[in-house]
Amino acid sequence: MPARDTDPPTPRKRADAERNKQALLEAAAAAFVDSGVNAPVRDIAVRAGVGVGTIYRHFPARADLIVAVYRHQVQSCAQAAPALLANSPTPHDALTAWIDLFVDFLVTKHGLAEAMHSDAAAFEPLHAYFLDHLLPAVTLLLDAAVDAGQVDPIDPLTLLQGVGNLCIGASADSRYNPRRLAAILIRGLRTTPV
Amino acid sequence: MPARDTDPPTPRKRADAERNKQALLEAAAAAFVDSGVNAPVRDIAVRAGVGVGTIYRHFPARADLIVAVYRHQVQSCAQAAPALLANSPTPHDALTAWIDLFVDFLVTKHGLAEAMHSDAAAFEPLHAYFLDHLLPAVTLLLDAAVDAGQVDPIDPLTLLQGVGNLCIGASADSRYNPRRLAAILIRGLRTTPV
DNA sequence: AAACGATACGGAACATCGTTCCGTTTGCCA
DNA sequence: TGGCAAACGGAACGATGTTCCGTATCGTTT
Structure with a gap:
C-alpha cells in the first residue's frame, strides 16, 4: 500500500472523472468479453454512458x-x-x-x-x-x-x-x-x- | 492444356477483362510485397490502372x-x-x-x-x-x-x-x-x- | 461499316472503424 | 454564489472495405 494520506503532487481528480474512469473500465471489460478486445470504441462509450471523447481523455491510446x-x-x-x-x-x-x-x-x-x-x-x-x-x-x-x-x-x-x-x-x-x-x-x- | 477449341460453356471473356485481371494479379503481387497482404484495395487499383469496382468484379472477396x-x-x-x-x-x-x-x-x-x-x-x-x-x-x-x-x-x-x-x-x-x-x-x- | 446489346468499367457513395477537436457543461474552491 | 479550470459529448475527419449505377467499350450481327 503506497502512501496513506499524503500522495497528491497530482492535484486530485474531479469526482465525475474518477466515476467515469471506473465505468469505462467495467464497460470495456464487459465489451471485451462479448466482442473481444477489438470491440468498437463507440460500443464501449455507450455501455459506459459517456461520449467517445471521454474514453480518449482517460485512455489516450486504445x-x-x-x-x-x-x-x-x-x-x-x-x-x-x-x-x-x-x-x-x-x-x-x-x-x-x-x-x-x-x-x-x-x-x-x-x-x-x-x-x-x-x-x-x-x-x-x-x-x-x-x-x-x-x-x-x-x-x-x-x-x-x-x-x-x-x-x-x-x-x-x-x-x-x-x-x-x-x-x-x-x-x-x-x-x-x-x-x-x-x-x-x-x-x-x-x-x-x- | 485443356480442350483446344471447344471449351466455352463459359461464353469467353472480353479481351479487356482478361487484360485487367492479369494487371490486377501483378499489381496485387507487387503491393503485397511492399505493404503485405492487407495492402489497401485502392492502392492495388491504382497500381493496376483500374477502378476499385473492377477489382471486386474479378475477385468478389478480398x-x-x-x-x-x-x-x-x-x-x-x-x-x-x-x-x-x-x-x-x-x-x-x-x-x-x-x-x-x-x-x-x-x-x-x-x-x-x-x-x-x-x-x-x-x-x-x-x-x-x-x-x-x-x-x-x-x-x-x-x-x-x-x-x-x-x-x-x-x-x-x-x-x-x-x-x-x-x-x-x-x-x-x-x-x-x-x-x-x-x-x-x-x-x-x-x-x-x- | 454501322449499329446494337451485353459486358465491363470507373469512381462516387456508403458503412464502419479509430481518433481529434472544440463549444458546452460541471465540479470544486474561494 | 461566482468563476474558472477540468471534464464532457458528440460532431467531424481520415482511412478503410464494399456496393452501386451511369457510362464506355467490346464483339457480333446486320
Missing part, C-alpha cells in the same frame, strides 16, 4: 484501456512464476505449468493474442506492458530449467511470443487446441537425453 | 485475390510432401523439412499468416483453399511418422494452424524466430524413447 482492464491478471500471472518454481518437482515442470497459466489467460481473452501483434503504434504500450511483466517470469523459469540441464537455451522473448501466437484464433475454431500445442512446444525444448 | 496470387506457391508446397517423404531418411525428417518449407513460404508473405486467422467471412475462401491443399500434405507426413512410431498422434489441422500461427509477426520483429519455434514444435512431437 492499448491503455486494454492494459488497464487486464493489469491485475497479467500481474498475477507474472507473480505465479517464483511460486511455481519453488513448488514444482523440476524447473521444466514449473515452466510447463506457467505456460499453461499463460495460455489459459490468453485464450479466454478473445482477440488479445491477436492484438499483441498489431504493428500499429497505438498497441505499443500494450506490447511493452506485457513484455515488462511477463518476460522476467519466463526468463526466470527458463534460466532455471537451462541451469538444471533440462532444456536447451532459447531466447525468452521468442518463446513468449511463440506461445502467445499459438493462442491466436483459439476461440474462433473449436477444433484448434492451443493448450496442446503449447505443451508440445515446451516438450520440444527438452534436452535430448544422450 | 481472399480470392490473395488466393489467386499465391495459388502456385501453395500448390508446390503441397506437392513437395510426397517427394520429401520418399527422399528423407525418416518420416520425421520429412515432416521437419516440409514444415521448414511451409514456414519459409509464410514468413516471406507479410501478413499472410495473420490473414489466415481473420474471422471475417471475406477470408473464408482463403482459409478453405489453404486447408484443401495443405492439410492432405501434413496428414500424409504425419501419418507416416506416426506409423513409423516416431511421433505421437496429433490432429493435423491443429498442427498446421499452430505452425501458421508461429509465423505471425515474423517480419515485424527481427528478434522473433519462427523457424526455430516450428522446429522445436516438431521436435516436441516425437515419441519419448522408453
Whole structure:
C-alpha cells in the first residue's frame, strides 16, 4: 500500500472523472468479453454512458484501456512464476505449468493474442506492458530449467511470443487446441537425453 | 492444356477483362510485397490502372485475390510432401523439412499468416483453399511418422494452424524466430524413447 | 461499316472503424 | 454564489472495405 494520506503532487481528480474512469473500465471489460478486445470504441462509450471523447481523455491510446482492464491478471500471472518454481518437482515442470497459466489467460481473452501483434503504434504500450511483466517470469523459469540441464537455451522473448501466437484464433475454431500445442512446444525444448 | 477449341460453356471473356485481371494479379503481387497482404484495395487499383469496382468484379472477396496470387506457391508446397517423404531418411525428417518449407513460404508473405486467422467471412475462401491443399500434405507426413512410431498422434489441422500461427509477426520483429519455434514444435512431437 | 446489346468499367457513395477537436457543461474552491 | 479550470459529448475527419449505377467499350450481327 503506497502512501496513506499524503500522495497528491497530482492535484486530485474531479469526482465525475474518477466515476467515469471506473465505468469505462467495467464497460470495456464487459465489451471485451462479448466482442473481444477489438470491440468498437463507440460500443464501449455507450455501455459506459459517456461520449467517445471521454474514453480518449482517460485512455489516450486504445492499448491503455486494454492494459488497464487486464493489469491485475497479467500481474498475477507474472507473480505465479517464483511460486511455481519453488513448488514444482523440476524447473521444466514449473515452466510447463506457467505456460499453461499463460495460455489459459490468453485464450479466454478473445482477440488479445491477436492484438499483441498489431504493428500499429497505438498497441505499443500494450506490447511493452506485457513484455515488462511477463518476460522476467519466463526468463526466470527458463534460466532455471537451462541451469538444471533440462532444456536447451532459447531466447525468452521468442518463446513468449511463440506461445502467445499459438493462442491466436483459439476461440474462433473449436477444433484448434492451443493448450496442446503449447505443451508440445515446451516438450520440444527438452534436452535430448544422450 | 485443356480442350483446344471447344471449351466455352463459359461464353469467353472480353479481351479487356482478361487484360485487367492479369494487371490486377501483378499489381496485387507487387503491393503485397511492399505493404503485405492487407495492402489497401485502392492502392492495388491504382497500381493496376483500374477502378476499385473492377477489382471486386474479378475477385468478389478480398481472399480470392490473395488466393489467386499465391495459388502456385501453395500448390508446390503441397506437392513437395510426397517427394520429401520418399527422399528423407525418416518420416520425421520429412515432416521437419516440409514444415521448414511451409514456414519459409509464410514468413516471406507479410501478413499472410495473420490473414489466415481473420474471422471475417471475406477470408473464408482463403482459409478453405489453404486447408484443401495443405492439410492432405501434413496428414500424409504425419501419418507416416506416426506409423513409423516416431511421433505421437496429433490432429493435423491443429498442427498446421499452430505452425501458421508461429509465423505471425515474423517480419515485424527481427528478434522473433519462427523457424526455430516450428522446429522445436516438431521436435516436441516425437515419441519419448522408453 | 454501322449499329446494337451485353459486358465491363470507373469512381462516387456508403458503412464502419479509430481518433481529434472544440463549444458546452460541471465540479470544486474561494 | 461566482468563476474558472477540468471534464464532457458528440460532431467531424481520415482511412478503410464494399456496393452501386451511369457510362464506355467490346464483339457480333446486320
